Amino acid sequence: MNASSPEPRWYEPWARASGxxxxxxxxxxxxxxxxxxxxxxxxxxxxxxxxxxxxFGLALPTIIRHxxxxxxxxxxxxxxxxxxxxxxxxxxxxxxxxxPMDDITPESTDGWPAYPAGLVWALRExxxxxxxxxxxxxxxxxxxxxxxSSAALTCSTAMAVNALWRLALDSDERHxxxxxxxxxxxxxxxxxxxxxxxxxxxxxxxxxSAIEIDFSTSxxxxxxTPLYFPxxxxxxxxxxxxxxxxxxxxxxxxxxxxxxxxxxxxGVQSLREVADDPHGLRxxxxxxxxxxxxRARHVVSEIERVRLVSExxxxxxxxxxxxxxxGRQIYRSHTSLAVDxxxxxxxxxxxxxxxxxSGALGARLVGGxxxxxxxxxxxxxxxxxxxxxxxxxxxxxxxxxxxxxVS
Numbered sequence: 434m435n436a437s438s439p440e441p442r443w444y445e446p447w448a449r450a451s452g453x454x455x456x457x458x459x460x461x462x463x464x465x466x467x468x469x470x471x472x473x474x475x476x477x478x479x480x481x482x483x484x485x486x487x488x489f490g491l492a493l494p495t496i497i498r499h500x501x502x503x504x505x506x507x508x509x510x511x512x513x514x515x516x517x518x519x520x521x522x523x524x525x526x527x528x529x530x531x532x533p534m535d536d537i538t539p540e541s542t543d544g545w546p547a548y549p550a551g552l553v554w555a556l557r558e559x560x561x562x563x564x565x566x567x568x569x570x571x572x573x574x575x576x577x578x579x580x581x582s583s584a585a586l587t588c589s590t591a592m593a594v595n596a597l598w599r600l601a602l603d604s605d606e607r608h609x610x611x612x613x614x615x616x617x618x619x620x621x622x623x624x625x626x627x628x629x630x631x632x633x634x635x636x637x638x639x640x641x642s643a644i645e646i647d648f649s650t651s652x653x654x655x656x657x658t659p660l661y662f663p664x665x666x667x668x669x670x671x672x673x674x675x676x677x678x679x680x681x682x683x684x685x686x687x688x689x690x691x692x693x694x695x696x697x698x699x700g701v702q703s704l705r706e707v708a709d710d711p712h713g714l715r716x717x718x719x720x721x722x723x724x725x726x727x728r729a730r731h732v733v734s735e736i737e738r739v740r741l742v743s744e745x746x747x748x749x750x751x752x753x754x755x756x757x758x759x760g761r762q763i764y765r766s767h768t769s770l771a772v773d774x775x776x777x778x779x780x781x782x783x784x785x786x787x788x789x790x791s792g793a794l795g796a797r798l799v800g801g802x803x804x805x806x807x808x809x810x811x812x813x814x815x816x817x818x819x820x821x822x823x824x825x826x827x828x829x830x831x832x833x834x835x836x837x838x839v840s
Contacts, residue, residue, distance in 0.1 A: 438824075441820040441836075442835075444573070444673065444836050445838075449500075452471075456473075459504065459570070464567050466506075468506050470596065473585075474636070475635055476496065476500070476635075477496050477584070477630075478495060483774075483802070487629075487692070488736075490705045490732060490739070491736050491740065495643040496640065497574075498839075499575070500572070503569065505567060507597050508566060511534050512534070513537065513565055515549050518571045530544075537553065539554075539621050545586070548590070553594060555617040556594060558617070561598060570586065575673050577804070578671075580800065584619070584632050588632060590615075642657050649703075668813045670839060672820075674781060685801050699716060699720070714730065717733055727773040731774040759810065770802060779832075781798040784796070784827075785809075786826075791809075795809070796810070
């Protein structure tokens, strides 16, 4: 590698106190006073289990240290006023949006304000209400990276509104209500399809753990799973490719529809039923429509990969053997997402291939695909070298350089 190569670009997380101070400063700059409080929610990476949530399957996500912070206070009227320190860098009306809460409908708002406005609308649709609100956001989560920045936006809003309207939705059981309202905000207001993985992870997962989510019930069930990677000198390296991840261009919705068509062709309500069948993959191979066969094959095999990784994390075999097996399933997940689900791209494939060359135990795209980020399970002592090699690979390919963060 060229000794004069530039250093990789790292996205550093904010300490809680720093993030809260940034949000408070944003609030003071726009509203001329201190906020009543600051709330936050994290982004997420999915260790394994992609495109399984809306197929009633299993997923194994964890949160990242990067968070979205919102400073907030109630108003003397019924207006909702939303500002963001990064509003000029994302799709929407700029840094500020304002409107009466009674006028907020799924057709009234677009761009980034649709997420927090949609959360307020969704809670009011559920019968909750309160005074108008001033909300000021600051976030360290890279935008368009497939790291659930939109869920962090709606979930941090949910925490703030819950406190300021005194809704008492504070227990895990009642956080289900907040997660479902956040899902409605994305699905119905922002028109961004979501199966709930991001929202449930943001509200229910804790640092240092993954959470196995079983979407076969409504609400889903959760099983916390400790992540022992740091104890064994491993880390999840997140590679933020230069290609932004967008779920509103119709391709995500198309995959959803194809999974529904595959379920119908297989005579089941969901592909989870096929995944629970010991002969499920054999049934999938009997589908005559090639596209539906490929979509179903990914979902059914991905659910099995979640089961295998969960078993390895809870297993008692030597750690090296278990982590090698986990890495193997992560690589297989990427191949399935690229070949059968067809949601990868040149940038994501390059990131995964470069991680492989550097000796990563496993690597795959993370999130909905079509751009965004990839993850690599790496030895911590090799993390900087892996980042450098991936960075150089992008430069050698004539692509814009990626960024990196550590989960």
